[in-house]
Amino acid sequence: xxxxxxxxxxxxxxxxxxxxxxxxxxxxxxxxxxxxxxxxxxxxxxxxxxxxxxxxxxxxxxxxxxxxxxxxxxxxxxxxxxxxxxxxxxxxxxxxxxxxxxxxxxxxxxxxxxxxxxxxxxxxxxxxxxxxxxxxxxxxxxxxxxxxxxxxxxxxxxxxxxxxxxxxxxxxxxxxxxxxxxxxxxxxxxxxxxxxx
Amino acid sequence: xxxxxxxxxxxxxxxxxxxxxxxxxxxxxxxxxxxxxxxxxxxxxxxxxxxxxxxxxxxxxxxxxxxxxxxxxxxxxxxxxxxxxxxxxxxxxxxxxxxxxxxxxxxxxxxxxxxxxxxxxxxxxxxxxxxxxxxxxxxxxxxxxxxxxxxxxxxxxxxxxxxxxxxxxxxxxxxxxxxxxxxxxxxxxxxxxxxxx
Numbered sequence: 001x002x003x004x005x006x007x008x009x010x011x012x013x014x015x016x017x018x019x020x021x022x023x024x025x026x027x028x029x030x031x032x033x034x035x036x037x038x039x040x041x042x043x044x045x046x047x048x049x050x051x052x053x054x055x056x057x058x059x060x061x062x063x064x065x066x067x068x069x070x071x072x073x074x075x076x077x078x079x080x081x082x083x084x085x086x087x088x089x090x091x092x093x094x095x096x097x098x099x100x101x102x103x104x105x106x107x108x109x110x111x112x113x114x115x116x117x118x119x120x121x122x123x124x125x126x127x128x129x130x131x132x133x134x135x136x137x138x139x140x141x142x143x144x145x146x147x148x149x150x151x152x153x154x155x156x157x158x159x160x161x162x163x164x165x166x167x168x169x170x171x172x173x174x175x176x177x178x179x180x181x182x183x184x185x186x187x188x189x190x191x192x193x194x195x196x197x
Numbered sequence: 198x199x200x201x202x203x204x205x206x207x208x209x210x211x212x213x214x215x216x217x218x219x220x221x222x223x224x225x226x227x228x229x230x231x232x233x234x235x236x237x238x239x240x241x242x243x244x245x246x247x248x249x250x251x252x253x254x255x256x257x258x259x260x261x262x263x264x265x266x267x268x269x270x271x272x273x274x275x276x277x278x279x280x281x282x283x284x285x286x287x288x289x290x291x292x293x294x295x296x297x298x299x300x301x302x303x304x305x306x307x308x309x310x311x312x313x314x315x316x317x318x319x320x321x322x323x324x325x326x327x328x329x330x331x332x333x334x335x336x337x338x339x340x341x342x343x344x345x346x347x348x349x350x351x352x353x354x355x356x357x358x359x360x361x362x363x364x365x366x367x368x369x370x371x372x373x374x375x376x377x378x379x380x381x382x383x384x385x386x387x388x389x390x391x392x393x394x
Binding site: 040076077080081083091 | 235
């Protein structure tokens with residue numbers, strides 16, 4: 001049985017990741033370890049994530065996964081970027097829409113960095129999805145999901161926000177988090193196979 | 198001769214602090230040590246500053262001063278707060294004014310944390326000044342100075358931004374940074390006297 005702890009304060013992230021990993025890694029015992037981790041301030045989200053994974057492992061002393069993600073709005077020089085969580089708590093989605101009022105370029109991307117560490121290594125996997133910021137907040141959902149409309153969505157998902165797509169589990173098929181986790185799963189299963197040989 | 202290094206990337210801060218400290222501490226050799234310090238992400242600005250001072254001392258190995266400051270806007274739940282520097286670089290003063298459009302409560306405060314460390318101790322001194330966010334950007338100046346109007350200013354300073362007050366050196370008489378530095382000077386000179394006894 002593979003036991004991995006997801007270290008975070010965000011139960012929404014845990015549920016999403018669990019739903020994506022389920023049935024893809026055999027006998028995975030994926031647990032939530034609720035803990036606020038100290039983060040460094042840095043313009044590189046990858047650097048923040050690797051440091052966070054190291055401190056998470058030191059705390060749990062078992063294989064862990066942490067995730068850092070951010071919403072990067074092109075016309076706002078990447079804001080809120082690596083500080084997405086703080087910005088959401090302070091000015092929220094209404095603040096973001098306000099900053100973009102009258103702005104033609106509403107393009108943005110979500111980026112996710114998944115880091116796995118077992119004490120010996122800390123390995124990062126990234127995923128990104130491009131989209132637009134919607135002009136209104138119409139849907140329920142957590143974080144920036146109610147204002148992010150991904151591009152290149154299949155079928156008839158056009159103009160649907162992550163929040164709306166999440167209701168039919170479509171979000172998890174195409175999200176930045178899913179892309180990063182696909183890379184992790186591939187690496188992790190190969191790695192496990194090697195060990196078994 | 199007292200030699201202290203101010204560790205920062207911000208030459209404006211250095212110039213302001215030097216101008217305030219000059220002639221107040223005898224024989225002070227106050228130097229600029231240009232260095233970007235890794236900061237932790239934390240909701241408490243004091244905690245960020247103390248950690249920053251420790252890493253600054255480890256780098257310089259001589260007595261150092263660092264400063265952390267932030268602009269806290271009450272109706273935006275304290276935004277941009279401890280992330281003022283990043284927010285300024287991304288959305289700038291225009292972004293702040295946009296977030297406050299039509300908002301009756303434009304009150305805000307600047308907070309400064311000065312930390313001195315000589316390797317044995319890391320001592321923090323804080324200063325705060327209340328004010329309002331202006332409705333336009335009319336004055337030159339660095340950072341948020343062009344949009345911050347302090348309350349309770351003496352003489353005829355009413356409705357003058359920090360940027361305007363800085364032109365006649367009035368800013369340094371009343372700023373959050375000045376208040377924090379006054380506390381530091383008092384402590385530092387007493388401490389030096391004790392040593393001489």
